[in-house]
Amino acid sequence: MTAEHSELKISRLINAPPSKVWTAWTVREHFQKWWIPAPIECRVIKLDVRPGGGFETHMREGAGDFQPHVEGCFLDVVPEQRLVFTTVLAEGWRPTEPWLALTAIMTFTPEGQGTRYAARVLHKNAADSKKHDDMGFQDGWGTAIDQLSAVVARLP
Amino acid sequence: MENYLPALDLAFHALSDPTRRAVLNRLMRGPAPVKELAAPFEMGLPSFMKHLRVLEDSGLIRSEKAGRVRTCRVETKQLAAAESWLSEQRTLWEARTDRLADYVENQMR
Numbered sequence: 562m563t564a565e566h567s568e569l570k571i572s573r574l575i576n577a578p579p580s581k582v583w584t585a586w587t588v589r590e591h592f593q594k595w596w597i598p599a600p601i602e603c604r605v606i607k608l609d610v611r612p613g614g615g616f617e618t619h620m621r622e623g624a625g626d627f628q629p630h631v632e633g634c635f636l637d638v639v640p641e642q643r644l645v646f647t648t649v650l651a652e653g654w655r656p657t658e659p660w661l662a663l664t665a666i667m668t669f670t671p672e673g674q675g676t677r678y679a680a681r682v683l684h685k686n687a688a689d690s691k692k693h694d695d696m697g698f699q700d701g702w703g704t705a706i707d708q709l710s711a712v713v714a715r716l717p
Numbered sequence: 718m719e720n721y722l723p724a725l726d727l728a729f730h731a732l733s734d735p736t737r738r739a740v741l742n743r744l745m746r747g748p749a750p751v752k753e754l755a756a757p758f759e760m761g762l763p764s765f766m767k768h769l770r771v772l773e774d775s776g777l778i779r780s781e782k783a784g785r786v787r788t789c790r791v792e793t794k795q796l797a798a799a800e801s802w803l804s805e806q807r808t809l810w811e812a813r814t815d816r817l818a819d820y821v822e823n824q825m826r
Contacts, residue, residue: 567729569807571814577821585821594824595816678817682810684803 569682579669579676583641586667597630607652610638615652632657636664643668731775736760737768741791744778748790751780 575582585591587610597603601622607615614635619627634652637645644667648659663684670677731737740754755765769789772778780789 567803569803569810571807571810573814573818575818575821577825581825582817582821585817585825591820591825595820596813598812598816678814680810680814682806684806 567684569680571680571682573678574672575676575678577675579641579671582669582676582678583644586644602627603630609652610635610644612636612638613652613654614638616646617652632659641669727775728777731772731777734768734771736765737772740768740772740789741777744789744791748788751787751789754789 585595587608589605589608592608593603593605596618597620601620604619604621604627606617606619608617609615612635616631616633616635618630618632620630621627631648632651633646633648634650634654635644635646636650637643645664647664649657649662649664651657661684663682666681666683668677668679670679732741736758739757743749743754751766751769754769755762758765769778769780772789773780776792778789778791780787782788
């Protein structure tokens with residue numbers, strides 16, 4: 562039961578071959594374009610796609626400095642098939658204290674003319690939690706994500 | 718960009734047991750005294766009380782004693798918070814995956 566309440570499974574049939582989806586995931590110039598929703602900007606600091614390789618992105622909303630976004634480490638890389646990263650370890654498998662502990666397992670499987678892309682996102686069995694005084698932050702963030710999703714859905 | 722809520726650790730631990738989930742389901746239909754909650758289960762009262770304590774520590778339920786009767790009721794806000802955190806993570810990953818698909822299919826050269 563803990564798995565159901567701490568694991569997400571996402572799946573899409575993408576109308577492109579696995580090699581193309583893999584490239585979108587593993588090449589900086591492509592990755593920066595979809596990882597974070599516009600108008601928020603994404604900058605890739607590290608996208609070292611090999612076991613132990615660093616994975617780090619920054620984000621910027623409007624003017625101002627880029628802020629840390631995701632920091633983690635690739636655990637398993639099977640080109641055009643499987644990609645696994647975790648935020649619990651940093652580059653070189655060095656333990657770190659993440660903002661949110663997660664491991665994401667992406668698989669790329671040929672299906673018909675396209676790719677069955679699946680992501681399993683694992684959290685701690687008891688969901689990660691930290692003290693946060695302001696419940697308002699949570700509500701605001703949820704709304705922001707909904708709004709962003711709606712904007713993305715309208716993009717051509 | 719990731720978000721989190723206080724005490725989710727305890728809430729998810731509380732939900733990780735079938736007895737506790739059954740108790741929570743019963744309480745979502747309305748408050749109930751401990752004896753009534755314990756009745757369907759083949760365990761001694763002390764064991765059952767341990768489950769209630771986990772649920773109470775997690776903030777998912779609270780109980781009050783009136784005379785010799787302890788009555789439990791669900792705290793819906795905490796349950797909603799635990800569910801909404803995971804559903805927000807889902808929203809984030811679904812949107813991200815939508816963007817990947819759209820990028821690969823429509824924008825990428």
